[in-house]
Amino acid sequence: MKSGLLSQLESVLNKKYILSDDESKAPYLTDWRKRYTGxxxxxxxxxxxxxxxxxxxxxxxxxxxxxxxxxxxxFCGGATPDSSGNQIIINLKRMNQVREIDIANQTISLEAGCILQVVQEKAAEQGFLFPLSLGAEGSCMIGGNLATNAGGTNVLRYGNTRDLCLGLEVVTAQGEIWNGMKGLRKDNTGYDLRDLFVGSEGTLGIITAAVMKLYPLPISQWTTLVATQDIASTIALLNLFQKRATSLLTGFEMMTSESLALNQKHFPHMANPLQGNPPNTILIELSDHESEEHVKQLLETILEEAFESGLISDAVIATNLSQANSFWQMREHITLAQAEEGANLKHDITIPLSALDDFISQTDALLRARYPGVRIINFGHLGDGNLHYNIAPPPGIDFKAFNLANEKPVHELVYAQVERCKGSISAEHGVGQLKLDGLRAHKGEVAHDLMKAIKKALDPQNILNPHKVVSI
Ligand SMILES: Cc1cc2nc3c(=O)[nH]c(=O)nc-3n(C[C@H](O)[C@H](O)[C@H](O)COP(=O)(O)OP(=O)(O)OC[C@H]3O[C@@H](n4cnc5c(N)ncnc54)[C@H](O)[C@@H]3O)c2cc1C
Known part of the structure; x- marks a missing residue:
């Protein structure tokens, strides 16, 4: 039957686009973190x-x-097949055309296989900003961004991928094409199918194209690194920036000293320019369409106020684009440094900002008491309450052995604190196969049953990415 299937596929695609030998399939079978191979x-x-x-x-x-x-x-094994050898991977990389940039409507219509960085560049060529930005932008694709409702570093100002999407084209489980490629900012015509497919991680339909919002390209951007001593001051600092800079605040990222120590170890050229290895290094970015001077003055005024009120103890403002880029590189390289160090126990969580201090102090204390010497690699998009709260064994302890013995209890401990603080167990990476088991308890029975009902209605044969997000 399966060889019959391949010959049926050959009636649709040239043979060279059907990879069936082990060597050509290999690059598509293991996820980025090397946690899952199918x-x-x-x-x-x-x-x-x-x-x-x-x-x-x-x-x-x-x-x-x-x-x-x-x-x-x-990061959740959503695009990796199971071990049966019976599944077909549909990789969208050949569908990489920008169909249209609509200047008056400020939208870009594009195919799902467009690489995110290419989309940013195409938009910039026309004087627009496509604001979605994340560490994997050189290789992740817009279809994947939509399917995971990716977040990244600009959510504070522009929202998640969902907020940037106006229209979709989707192939259903039955092989129908839904054409919802409208660039409308208002469209109240019943159930929002677009919102249903965004974030569904390939379990409800295959996104083949999208209409995305564009914004005017900022003409001035100022980036600073500041030192804070604790989380309470960090939140107060965020609130100060939100009040004084309002929509000019486009980035607010946190890196703890333990996270930057990993960078130092694996990428020694990425030294923190702040003095004395502060507990928290905060990267702040302001962007505007007015003069450079206006934004710089605003930034300096806010920083002065922050110094005077004791919220920060040190600050370095990037003097040129290359220094600003190096600040962002520091932030982006933490994920790469973790991958170099060994497989961390990862938690991509959101906590309401008002509960963040409580969450971090309690969870840190509980983990350090139970696992003396444990390294807590805590960093993230703090402006959105999104922490990448990752756990590495004490120095010198083998990662594999530590993870094998402690993965379940560490996750239980962290997620119990997330629930206590009314947070989410997946802020921006999705569910995939990684968080499938915990989802019912986290969402609650009613929400989980509604999700199952939607899945059954759209994919009654359960052939679209089965056993990811929700099992039926
Ligand atoms: C270094 C690094 C940094 C990262 N930083 C961030 C970050 O800051 N914020 C963030 O949110 N994520 C981040 N990620 C995670 C990842 O880049 C995002 O989840 C990204 O959106 C995935 O896109 P992709 O094209 O690689 O999707 P894939 O990994 O190929 O797929 C992800 C999921 O989407 C489904 N899917 C893919 N394409 C389609 C389609 N066309 N139609 C339907 N379903 C589809 C897959 O089945 C799978 O379930 C990072 C990853 C790395 C490696």
Whole structure:
């Protein structure tokens, strides 16, 4: 039956776009963190929505499960197949055309396989900002960003990927094409299908194209690193910036000294320019469409006020673009430094800002009491209450052995504190297969049952990314 399936696929795609030997499939089978490796009957590379639709029709007729895949940079194993060897990966990388930049409507219509960084560059060429920005932007794709509702460093000002999306084109589990490629900012015509597919991690449909919002490109940007001694001052500092800079505040990222120590170890050229290894290094960015001088003065005034009220103890303002980039590089390299060091126990969580101090102090204390010497690599998009609260074994202890013995209790401890503080167990990375088991307890029975009902209605055969997000 399975070789019959491959020959049916050959009626849709040129053979060279159906990868079925082990060597050509290998790069698509292991996730970025190397936590999951699966098997696949084939990896198919369609060139347009019609081809995706025909592939889905064949898969629906043969009850074959498909795994939609973009850049394969997701952190939850969502784009990795299971170990059966019966699933088909549909990788969208050949669908990488920008269809239109609509200047008057300030939108870009593009295919799902466009690399995020290319989208930013295409927008900038026309004088626009496409504000989605994250560490994997050189390889993640817009379809993957939409499917995971990715966050990143600009959420504070521009929102998640969901907030940037106006329209979608989606291939359904039955192989129909839904054309919702409208660039409308208002459209109250019943259930919002676009919002249903955004964040559904390939379990409800395959996103083949999208209409995304563009913004005027800022002409001035000022970036600073400041030192804070504790979380309470950090939140007060954020509130001060929100009050004084309002919408000019475009970045507010936190890096603890333990996170930056990892950077220092693996990327020694990334030294923190702040004095004395402060407990928290905060990266702040202001952007504006007015003169450079206006933003700089505003930044200096706010920093002065922060110094006077004791919220910060040191500050360095980037004097040029390359220094500003090096500040952002420090932030982005923490994820890479962790990957170099060993597989951390990761928690991508959100906590209401008002409970953040309580969460961090209690959870840090509980972890340090239970696992003496444990390293807490805590950093993230603090402006959104989003922490990457990751746990590494004490120096000298083997990662594999520590994780094997402690993964479950560490997750339980951290997630219990997340629930106590009314947070979320997945801020921006999604659920995938990593967080499938904990979801029912976290969402509550009613919400979880509604999710199952939606999945059953749209994909009754359970062939779209089965056993990811929600099992039916
Ligand atoms: C260094 C690094 C930094 C990162 N920083 C951030 C960050 O700051 N914020 C953040 O949110 N994430 C971050 N991520 C995670 C990751 O980059 C995002 O989740 C990204 O949106 C995934 O895009 P992708 O194309 O790689 O998707 P993939 O990994 O290929 O897929 C992710 C999920 O989406 C589904 N999918 C993919 N394409 C489609 C499609 N066309 N239609 C339907 N479903 C689809 C897959 O089945 C899977 O479930 C980071 C990752 C790395 C490696």
């Amino acid at each position: 098997k696949a009957l084939a990896v198919v590379l369609p060139a347009n929505a019609n081809e995706v639709a025909q592939i889905m029709k064949i898969c629906a007729a043969t009850s074959t499960a498909v795994i939609p895949q973009g850049g394969h940079t997701g």
